[in-house]
Amino acid sequence: MVDKQVRTRKAKKQRPAKTPDGRMxxxxxxxxxxxxxxxxxxxxxxxxxxxxxxxxxxxxxxxxxxxxxxxxxxxxxxxxxxxxxxxxxxxxxxxxxxxxxxxxxxxxxxxxxxxxxxxxxxxxxxxxxxxxxxxxxxxxxxxxxxxxxxxxxxxxxxxxxxxxxxxxxxxxxxxxxxxxxxxxxxxxxxxxxAAFELPLLVVMANMAGVLSARILKKSQRIAIFLIFLFAAVATPSTDPFTMCAMAVPMVVLFEGAVLFAVVHDRRKARRKAIERAEQHLEDDEPSVVDPIPRSLPVAGDAWSDTT
Structure with missing residues (x-):
């Protein structure tokens, strides 16, 4: 019984401690x-x-x-x-x-x-x-x-x-x-x-804050040129028909990803503007009140001690 408890304690010590932020x-x-x-x-x-x-x-x-x-x-x-x-x-x-x-x-x-x-x-x-x-x-x-x-x-x-x-x-x-x-x-x-994963990578980079919609809109022409260049190099057949068959859908998907980034950034900016407005209210401006009442924390023991 003692040996079993010792092995259990050792196993618990060997396991990495979990942190809320996922650090290891x-x-x-x-x-x-x-x-x-x-x-x-x-x-x-x-x-x-x-x-x-x-x-x-x-x-x-x-x-x-x-x-x-x-x-x-x-x-x-x-x-x-x-x-x-x-x-x-x-x-x-x-x-x-x-x-x-x-x-x-x-x-x-x-x-x-x-x-x-x-x-x-x-x-x-x-x-x-x-x-x-x-x-x-x-x-x-x-x-x-x-x-x-x-x-x-x-x-x-x-x-x-x-x-x-x-x-x-x-x-x-x-x-x-x-x-x-x-x-x-x-x-x-x-x-x-693999080439069709491009819009997903663009969307993930935008949601992570790495690529903004403003940067994507400015670099659209360069991105389209690079897509056609990539299609010309990546296709094993190297013929114009296969190159266009890959490049044209990639351009369409990329434009869809740019449109998603524009909508996402506008919503994000609108959300931040509301948060800033709530943090800097004037004295005569009403604050936002939660319409659903919440229960107050129970402090009966502390109240009885003080009384």
Missing amino acids: AVMDHLRELRRRIVWALVFIAVGAVVGWFLYPHTLEFLRHPYCSVPEKYRVVSAGKDAPECALIYHGALDGFTTRLKVSVITGAIFTAPFWLYQIWAFITPGLRKNERRYTISFIAVSTVLFAAGMSLAYAVLSKGLQVLLEQSGYGTQAQLTINDYISFVTLMLVVFG
Whole structure:
């Protein structure tokens, strides 16, 4: 019994003390970061196991843009039982590594809300209480934007491939390897998805007070130019069609984020003006009174002592 009490006291001493403002020691921060990373990897690993069994359907889904390219730009299988458009591989391990890579990416996409929550949960203790309520909104909006970017990339992928394959000239056909093609497709999907997170970052910076609406409105032209420059560099296909397909929606989302920042800053300024007016009332001005009466603190013991 005594040993059990001693172990309990030692365990309580080893736990980091919790403070209202979320302050922790450096080593406690590192332990918390390690725990969040481990949980994120566990979620991705579980999703990868599911993605391993869904690989045939995922491969068919990813192969569709290549199969949508006209036959004169790609090699058509001549075998009787061969698929109409086939992706080849040369190495003995290429098929296994491709399936493993696609499974991990699929798992990361399917479990994105869970590991995004781990990232947010690590940041949350350093935020104020009124900022923590945006946790669910942050995860939901980031997931929707990432999915929207990937959907747009998949929609324009076949056209972008056709534009690229046309550049080889008449009399040539492409026979793509599965490793190169899957890398190209996944890079397109991830780049588009990450690019669509731009308005969310702008909104978060505005709500944190880092970027004001005035600065955003002044730098709109430069921001639009940088968006097109980023789209030209980031798109793996480097063709004008894919670049515009990424840049134009990013500009629209950025303008929406600027509009949100304008509305948010106006409300914030109006709120601060009311607070300043209440703090500097003149002698003949009435103060703001709470219409709902509140109960007074109970001090019966103190009153009885004094009487």
